[in-house]
Amino acid sequence: MPRKALKPCKHPGCPNLTDGLYCAEHQFLHPDRPSAAKRGYGSRWQRLSKAYLRRHPLCVRCKAQGRFTAATVVDHIIPHRGDPHLMWDESNWQALCKSCHDHKTWTEDRNPVYRY
Template structure:
């Protein structure tokens, strides 16, 4: 299957070519900046070291997007999603988690109105 051509990093002034939005060097900077300035403090507390361990273990046990896999499509897991959000009383319990690709994860949040002019 042909791959998309690489494109310039979206970080201002960076000439590096990348497959994603940012080159690996700037992706780390952007993530750090988001964690420091973009996320609410209450949210940061819910997604600490314990969540990272739970997420990594769940992703290792579910290597493919569960929604795509049900449709017969094999797509690697990129996100671990809470079926019932923590802000609405959900927990990190395994029964509340689902492994998703970025596309399915975005669709779920778009339907909820979380990203595009809705709740957040």
């Protein structure tokens, strides 16, 4: 049976060929991330988030700054990190544009503030 063709490693500038995403040299730099569906963002999330965006069409962060930008992402105000209560609680959702969502994720979610 024929094997799948090897493809270039996805690490920037790496010329190595691999049958996965990354070559053996760069695999440890890029740990496997579960699929969106396995992280809870399956068909139910798609349906509910689209309905939420229909009811909340503007980005809340842009709107607070006086700009009216269409929201394209439903964001969890408090990251759910696998907690089903936070995942499905609509009071923990906000409508954001992609730019605001990326900025929030990069700053707040990647550098969490721990309160004791």
